[in-house]
Amino acid sequence: MMFRGAKLMALVVLLHTFLLAISATVNGNQTCRSSSCGEIRNISNPFRLKSDPSECVYSNYEMVCENNRTMIKLGDGKYYVADINYHHSTIRVVDPGVKKGNCLSTPLYSFLDDISITAYRINWEKVINTMVLMKCEGPISDGNYIPITPCNVSSSSSSYSSSSQPYNYVYALVGGDSLFVNDLKYSYSTIISRNFITQFLKPGKVLSMSDLLEALLLGFDLSFLRFRCKSECKVKRRYCDVNYGEYTIQCGKPLNPLQ
Numbered sequence: 001m002m003f004r005g006a007k008l009m010a011l012v013v014l015l016h017t018f019l020l021a022i023s024a025t026v027n028g029n030q031t032c033r034s035s036s037c038g039e040i041r042n043i044s045n046p047f048r049l050k051s052d053p054s055e056c057v058y059s060n061y062e063m064v065c066e067n068n069r070t071m072i073k074l075g076d077g078k079y080y081v082a083d084i085n086y087h088h089s090t091i092r093v094v095d096p097g098v099k100k101g102n103c104l105s106t107p108l109y110s111f112l113d114d115i116s117i118t119a120y121r122i123n124w125e126k127v128i129n130t131m132v133l134m135k136c137e138g139p140i141s142d143g144n145y146i147p148i149t150p151c152n153v154s155s156s157s158s159s160y161s162s163s164s165q166p167y168n169y170v171y172a173l174v175g176g177d178s179l180f181v182n183d184l185k186y187s188y189s190t191i192i193s194r195n196f197i198t199q200f201l202k203p204g205k206v207l208s209m210s211d212l213l214e215a216l217l218l219g220f221d222l223s224f225l226r227f228r229c230k231s232e233c234k235v236k237r238r239y240c241d242v243n244y245g246e247y248t249i250q251c252g253k254p255l256n257p258l259q
Contacts, residue, residue, distance in 0.1 A: 032056035037065035040081055046227045047084065047091075060119035061227070071096075074120070074222075077109035082219050088247040089228055090123070094219035103151035104172070104209055106133065107216065120222040123244050128220070129174050129197045131212065136169040145171040148209055172212055174201065225249055 034044035035052055043049060046061040049070075063072045063081060070081040072093065079093035097108035122128060133148065148170040174197065198220040201211065228249050229240035239252035 037063070037070040038068040040070040040084060042084065042086075043070065044086075046224065046231075058227075061224070075109075079109075080219070085221075088223075089225045090221045090223050090247070091120075092219045092221050094217065098213070098216040099151070100213075100217065101151060103149045104213055104216075105151040119226060120224055121226065121244065123199070123221055123223050128199050129201050129215075131197050132173045132175070134171055134173065136171060139169055140171060143206065145173055146207055146209060146212065148172050148212075172209070174207060174212070223247070 032045070032048065032052065032055070034042050035049045036043060037049060043063060046058050047063055048057040048061065050057070050062050050064045063070050065071075071078050072081050072091070073079075074093065078096065080096055081091055082094050083092040085091070095107035095109055097105060099105045133150075150170050197212065198215045198218050200215045200218045200220075201207065205211070223244055225242050225244065225247070229242060232249065233240035233251040234255075236251060237255045239255060241250045241252050243249070
């Protein structure tokens with residue numbers, strides 16, 4: 001009789017352990033191991049590599065490992081992942097078109113088109129700058145316009161000027177969170193591209209091309225606090241109050257007042 005009771009108890013413990021394992025897998029992929037790629041040594045919840053098991057991947061937070069570099073698709077672009085800060089719930093991404101050198105390489109993507117991405121948010125509470133690149137017929141004597149030596153100048157390029165074209169001067173104009181055509185003082189300038197830079201430019205500093213390149217190479221931060229809202233508050237059917245400046249969330253009142 002005691003032997004039968006011991007077998008029954010062992011069966012109950014085994015079943016309980018099995019159910020806990022299923023629950024952990026369903027609720028937050030807690031059984032999935034962290035991954036790594038290149039310099040990113042800890043890729044864990046909510047992020048996973050595409051090569052990881054399907055149950056470990058959230059579609060909006062899927063990364064890929066290409067040539068030993070971690071990359072993530074955002075809107076129509078694919079960016080390098082320079083850092084993941086789980087304490088702040090941010091990732092820092094870099095446009096792959098930006099290269100080190102003695103000239104300014106143009107980013108491949110204009111992130112202004114992608115700020116509606118639902119899984120992430122640009123941290124506007126930090127210092128964010130946008131940059132306009134333009135080509136001009138003549139030199140500009142204005143400290144706000146930064147002389148640029150572009151990398152991809154060629155006779156077949158429509159982006160920059162060549163010796164056969166009248167636009168021989170390229171400048172960058174840096175502004176706040178957005179720049180418009182009305183912000184340009186000189187009518188003989190033509191906009192080449194508009195891109196986010198980063199929050200890493202020091203305000204009030206007289207900028208040079210090397211400052212811009214350094215900022216572009218550092219990239220910019222995106223917050224994934226919205227995932228924490230979903231996983232910590234909305235699953236409990238509660239409102240989520242987000243403080244992007246302090247990198248925190250707080251679950252508020254029930255979504256249904258009758259609860």
